[in-house]
Amino acid sequence: MSRLFAMIRAIGFVTYKEWAAFRTHMLASLLVGPVLFLVQVFIWQAMFVGKETINGLTFQQMLTYFGVVTLIHYITFDFADWNLQMLVRSGKFVTFALRPLPHWLFALAQKIGHRSLALGVEVLPVMLLFIFLFGVDLMPASPGWAAISILLSFLMNFFINYCVGLTAFWLVRAEGIRRVFLLLKDISAGVFLPLSFFPEVLQKILFFLPFQFITYLPTRVYIGDYELAGVSLTMAEAVGLQAAAVAVTAGLALWLYHLAMKRFTGVGV
């Protein structure tokens, strides 16, 4: 077990160093994040004229929602799908099939390294800008539950994206599917708008889909109040539900990975 952790740490560290050489790539978030947030500030400022709340959220809560969504996006950002599809399509996956470590674990270790760098380069600076420039209240209602929920969101995003990446073993060119899926994922996760704005029927469907566990649920846990499709949960219940959903998705991803490995053929494999 300690050998496994040492491998994960080594892969993560190499990825950290590799991406540290391309810091400016991440530093662009210091412009992109606040600019997009500024647009949200103006939109909601206009929307809230003469209104105390919209869909049960005050102006400050709305800003907090989008601020937390942005931070969670930076913490859990993932491109395992793109990476896996590229490896399969280019044939480079064969080198991973020969390694004594399943590729999904290698990809997870890479993500840990990549996002560790992002904590200092993207998350913290953007968070400070939100707090001091926009005056957004980013204090979590229950820091412990919020941290667990974001960690689960990190895993959820990885496993969902990895499942999308695995489609490359069955499709010749899966880029189109990947992009369609990611867009639907963002909409269904509450990136563009809190899910409570959706019609009741859609909310009920979204409640049972895994996407809300990536953004909507952790954001609401961070704010300290979870409600979707008329279902209100305490923080413990919400995080428990999220943990169960992550376990199911991880199981699905590992099963698909097993099927993909049986299907995969390459020179010398």
Added chain:
Amino acid sequence: MKGIWLCWGAVFRVKLAEMMAYRSHFALSMLLLIAGDLAVPLVTLLVYSSGASFPGWSLYEALLVQAVFVLAKGIAFPFFFGMVGTTLSQVREGTFDLLLLKPRPVMLMSMLNGFDPDDFGRLLSGGVLFGYALSGIAAPGAGDWLRFMLLFLASISILFAMSLFLSGLLFRWVGSSRVFDIFDAVTSFGMYPGTIYSKTLSNMLTYVLPIGLIAFVPAAALLGREGWGALWALASAAGIVGVSMLYWNAMLKNYSSAGG
């Protein structure tokens, strides 16, 4: 001029043949672009359904701004915005040199190389949204249509200038795909009625960084909210296109290739 059209024709045929080799990918990409461009209007629709609104703007009027934005992208993206993506990959791989060797202007070759039929999906989604938005407002007069069409030219010109600025930047900021995020972030100001911004920002978005010209000003003209005076935007757009072309050519001189 005839040579340019022949080039366009040849590129169009090759790209279409390439797309047909991956038909499902082509269909899905089109679907994605349609769905993607309708995401913001969907959000607007949901927000208006909840009883909130942009002060002074009905749902259809707000959607019209977003429809004009999508329509402008539907023209800009297939024809010239693709040069940003091709510059990004070709400069990184070192294959941009091939464009320098061809007997046509480098800027034109870069644009032709980035031609992408997938992006016509945006034109479709923009058209549908535009029709829907028009169905909910009073029919514009002939003068409004004329002003709109002229200002729409300015809108396309601004997107053309932006593609040159971003593409030019990639000669120095090699391989950074974040230029697309920067584009999305900056232009997101243009997807909403300009009246929601503060006076200072609104002036900035009209006169300094004319994002407002992409959709808000043409849409306002169609709604009869802008008079003939708004046509100054054509001169402004022409000026920006000129500056962007100078910038792109200056940045091209910085391209050192693998040979130094």
